[in-house]
Amino acid sequence: MDCDQNPVTLGSYLDGELPPEQADSVREHIGGCGKCAAELADLVIVKRALRPARGLFTPSAEFRRRIERQIEVPRRRPLVWRLIPATILAAAVLLVAVAWTLYPRRSNDFAEVADMHVSALASANPVDVVSTDRHTVKPWFQGKIPFSFNLPELSGTDFNLVGGRLVYFHQSPGAQLIVAMRQHKISVLIFQDSPEMDRAFAVPAGVRHRDAFSIETWQSQGLQFFVIGDAEPAGIDKLAQLLKAAN
């Protein structure tokens, strides 16, 4: 039996590429044409035989990674993460700037405290109220300074109260007490605490040294205390401990 059916059409029919009407026509033809039915069967065999060729060759994992790296888009970190280095840098700059600003001021403030001690001792009248009795000295300051403080009982210690005077620091009145330890004169300075004081004297606890003077400062009860003198640091610290216990 001869047939003029184009084999191209049979292939297209098998691949589902014919328009519906033409596909119906070919289907009908195949039903009555043994030659085309056999041809179609051959094409089906070829198609089935080729199935194993799908995915026959698989790339290596290493090659896949290489391609992935090749086309990988550089990941941009979230804005917050990208700002962290800039933030750290800005904070560091700010810290250095603040330290740069505060250090000379702190240094000047300590110098001023030392000056108050020296000027008192150099004065012909080192104290305005002369008394070894704390119950005399403390009341003398009433009405002169806007705060009150406690004086420890010094009898029986290495220290003797000499008297007190009114001083000013940062335009604020404060109390200066002169205490003798053997031949050494020690100043106890007491001022109201303030943010400026905090910034100027926020230092670790303990005795510091300034122009050969030993100085210890601390805050308590809203007051800023200084103990300064040329006595040995242990003596300065001992007096400071007595004052801390009293306040």
Next chain:
Amino acid sequence: MNPEFFESAAMPLFDQLYNFAHWLTGDRTDAEDLVQETYAKALKGFRSFEEGTNLRAWMYRILRNSFLTSRAGLRAQNMAALDDDDDADLQVATSHSVTPELLLLQRESEQKVMNAMASMPAHYREIVLLCEIEEMSYKEIAQVLAIPIGTVMSRLARARKVLRQGMTAKSSEKAAKWTVIKTPSR
């Protein structure tokens, strides 16, 4: 187009492209080079890629064009000049005298079918691969090969014929071998 979109859209094609490249080149190293070149070219040209275009067909076309200009591709083209896609002789060439032998193919090993594919001219192998392995529509194949759909149909028919001949020849060779082997024992 967004490069991140390319990364997410192109990588799922990786296995298929590699399989296709290996079939075209017949060699792992050449296939890797071809795929790598394809992705490099695609990434470079992706900014001009128009949304809505068939990405798969676009990638296969790059790979196929890269193959044609590669050493392996030029070698393959020299080995077999492209036949006329005219289907005038297809009618004559289609012989059903081999049908019983074709039936033997069902019992042939997969390796024999693969060998028949591998021995086909490259331009026939690629269109069979695109149709049968990649299951592309004629329209997609036309885009990849840059030929009209009519040419896709005729070339595909011719390629199938060549493949069947190759497969049948191998079956015939095997049948002949069986005959030769069995003759002395009669």
